[in-house]
Amino acid sequence: MLDGATTALLRTILEEVCESVPPCDAGVRAYVASKILEAATRGETRPDLLRQIGREALSKAPTMWRYT
16 A cells, blocks of 8 residues: 555656646546556656656557547
8 A cells, every 4th residue: 555645646747747638538547547556556656767657658548539
């Protein structure tokens, strides 16, 4: 289980990495969050590396076509 400080750090990093992701793309945000969380549960707490992991996840996030 992650402590409060680590959880706050992960939320901040997620917001930074996903600042350009529209709120309607919750799936993309969830994917990025899961990759950041996986790294943190393995013991990674360095903000610079967590940001890098988040950016890599964002670039690989699955997307869906929208027909409107």
